[in-house]
Amino acid sequence: MLTGGLDPTYRAALSTSHQPFLRVEILDGNRNLLFSADETEPAYLGGSVSANLNSRVARTCDLTFDESFYPYEPTDLLAPYGNMIRATRGIEFAEGTRFAWTVFLGRIQSTTLETNGTCTVRASDLSADVAEVKFLVPQNSQTGNTVATEVIRLISDAVPLATFGDFDVPPLPVQPLTWQFERGQALDELAASVGAFWYALADGQFVLRRYAWTVASPAVVTYADGDGGSVSASSAARSREDVYNSLTVTGERLNGDVPVFATAQDTTPTSPTYILGTFGRRHQLMRLQTPASQGAAQGAAQDNLRRLTALVDAWSWDMTPDAALELGDTVSLNVRGRSDIIQVVSAFRIPLDLSSPMSVQGRSQIVGLLEAN
Numbered sequence: 001m002l003t004g005g006l007d008p009t010y011r012a013a014l015s016t017s018h019q020p021f022l023r024v025e026i027l028d029g030n031r032n033l034l035f036s037a038d039e040t041e042p043a044y045l046g047g048s049v050s051a052n053l054n055s056r057v058a059r060t061c062d063l064t065f066d067e068s069f070y071p072y073e074p075t076d077l078l079a080p081y082g083n084m085i086r087a088t089r090g091i092e093f094a095e096g097t098r099f100a101w102t103v104f105l106g107r108i109q110s111t112t113l114e115t116n117g118t119c120t121v122r123a124s125d126l127s128a129d130v131a132e133v134k135f136l137v138p139q140n141s142q143t144g145n146t147v148a149t150e151v152i153r154l155i156s157d158a159v160p161l162a163t164f165g166d167f168d169v170p171p172l173p174v175q176p177l178t179w180q181f182e183r184g185q186a187l188d189e190l191a192a193s194v195g196a197f198w199y200a201l202a203d204g205q206f207v208l209r210r211y212a213w214t215v216a217s218p219a220v221v222t223y224a225d226g227d228g229g230s231v232s233a234s235s236a237a238r239s240r241e242d243v244y245n246s247l248t249v250t251g252e253r254l255n256g257d258v259p260v261f262a263t264a265q266d267t268t269p270t271s272p273t274y275i276l277g278t279f280g281r282r283h284q285l286m287r288l289q290t291p292a293s294q295g296a297a298q299g300a301a302q303d304n305l306r307r308l309t310a311l312v313d314a315w316s317w318d319m320t321p322d323a324a325l326e327l328g329d330t331v332s333l334n335v336r337g338r339s340d341i342i343q344v345v346s347a348f349r350i351p352l353d354l355s356s357p358m359s360v361q362g363r364s365q366i367v368g369l370l371e372a373n
Contacts, residue, residue, distance in 0.1 A: 001220045002101045002202070005324025010099040011221070013091055014320050015230050020354050021092040021100050024063060029082040029107075031161075039354050043069055045118060046353035049087060049104040051202075053212070053327045053346045056184055058199040059125040061085050061104045063352065070119040071111055078121055080108045085123040087352055089323035101323045103350055105204040125200040126159060131184030133158035139186070141177035147190050150174045151198055151208050154187055165205040168215075169194040172299075189288050195303025202326065212328035213344040213363045214306040219332035223319055232357055234317040234335040244284040244308040245273040249301040264301035266309055273309045284308060306366060313364040315343050321350050321358040331362065 004010070024044060026035040037044040047063035063085065071079035084107050090100025106125040113119055141150060148167045155162050172194050179186040191198045196210045225231040245266040250259055265275045273279045286304060288297075315333060325331075325345060333341040343362025350358045 001329055002324040002326055004099060005101070005322070006220065007099065009097075010091065010324070013093070013099075014322060015228055018091045019093070020321070021088075021090045021098055022352055022354070023088040023100075024352060025086045025088075026077050027084040027086055029084065031084065031086075034083065035077055042066070046351070046356075047087075047121075048349050048351045048353075048356070049202075050349045051327055051347060053197055053199070056131060056188065056199070057124045057127045058197075058327065059104055059106065059202065061087060061106060061121075061123040061352075063121045063123075065119045065121065067113060067117045067119050070113040078108060078111045078119065080110055083108050085121070089321060089350060089352065099324075102203040103323055103352075104202060106200075126162070126204050126206070127184075127198075127200045130155050130158045130162075130187070130206075131182075133183055134181050135179060135183060135186075138181075139179045139183075141174045141179075143174060143176050145174050146171045147174055147194050148208055151187060151190055152206075154183060154190075155198075155206050158183055163205050165201055165207040167208045168210055169196050169208055192286070192304060193288060193300050195300070195306065199327075209328060211303075211307045212330070213346070213365050214303075216365075217330040217344075219330050219342060221322075221325075221329075222332040222334060223317065224334040225336070229334070230320040230322070231333070231335055232318045232320075234315060234333070236313065236315045238313055240279070240282070242308075243273060244282045244305070245271075245275050245279060246281060246283040247286060247301050247305045247308055248283070249286045249288060249297045249304065260297045262297035262301045264298065264305040266305065271309070309366055314346075315341060315362045316360065317362075318357040318359050321356075323350065325350075325358075325360070330365070333362075 022039055024037045025033055028034055043066040045064040049059060049061045051059045069078055074081055087104040088100050089103045090098060092098045106123045107129060108121060108123045110122045148169055152164060187198050191208060196208050198208045200206050223231050248261060248263040250261040266273045267275055275281060288300060327345055329345045331343055333343060342365055344365060345360060346363045347361040
């Protein structure tokens with residue numbers, strides 16, 4: 001939950017009639033303000049921010065303006081040549097008190113003049129900026145750095161203005177590695193070696209955080225349907241697609257070292273994905289450079305197997321927009337006559353207009369299922 005999102009006044013207002021607040025701003029490449037619009041700006045027609053933990057670019061923003069905003073000149077406001085979008089959402093009380101948070105910061109990627117007389121804009125968060133800066137020559141890791149320090153170095157080299165939030169990964173040292181061209185792939189691999197994702201938060205800060213559904217965490221907030229609740233619709237699904245109970249990690253280093261490999265399996269009899277149970281056997285292979293020893297490969301396999309067995313119970317729900325909600329938050333649902341359904345927020349779509357609901361997708365926690373392996 002973003003700072004201030006648990007304020008009792010804010011939480012109480014979400015489940016009652018309240019005045020939403022939103023602002024969409026256009027910034028230059030140095031983040032200086034060029035234009036600001038709210039719901040009263042007639043040329044601004046609406047939009048939304050989509051966020052997904054499973055995507056390298058965790059957030060995208062889609063906006064719609066009147067066609068007068070189409071950038072006929074490369075220096076116009078919505079030209080996709082450096083300008084950025086910053087979106088803010090929250091609520092505002094009659095006396096002027098406001099609870100509002102940045103829900104998106106990123107660079108404009110494309111602008112389209114539509115046949116219906118509108119101008120649509122798509123922007124991607126700052127992870128896209130990082131991934132677009134390829135290595136011009138093969139890049140060596142800096143041995144002695146931890147994985148976290150190396151992630152910071154690779155991001156800062158691509159985006160000098162990058163800022164960083166809190167990391168929660170162990171201080172695993174980086175081995176001598178060589179990456180060919182893809183900076184994003186190098187960061188993906190470093191993150192996977194510690195069972196984590198790297199991504200940009202809503203305000204643009206970069207983080208490296210463990211797969212949230214594998215970390216013990218109490219629910220920070222409860223959402224409910226019915227009278228006094230903020231949930232208007234909900235659904236659930238259980239699936240075996242993308243669920244695996246056996247994972248082999250191979251450490252194949254470009255410097256010629258002897259490859260290492262290790263396999264982790266769900267050997268907990270009470271687990272629904274038990275390797276010898278009725279789920280059956282589903283195996284996945286992951287190739288990494290990072291592990292330099294059998295122990296490191298085993299650790300990477302164990303951490304990533306937790307992610308691969310995570311899709312046990314996935315809920316989706318529509319609710320009153322909560323701009324303080326963040327990817328990775330643990331929440332509790334009281335819906336459809338059931339209570340205390342624990343879900344980790346894996347994706348959401350928050351509207352940048354005053355009438356649409358917020359849609360959220362969650363995943364169940366699986367903490368402890370593999371601890372006996």
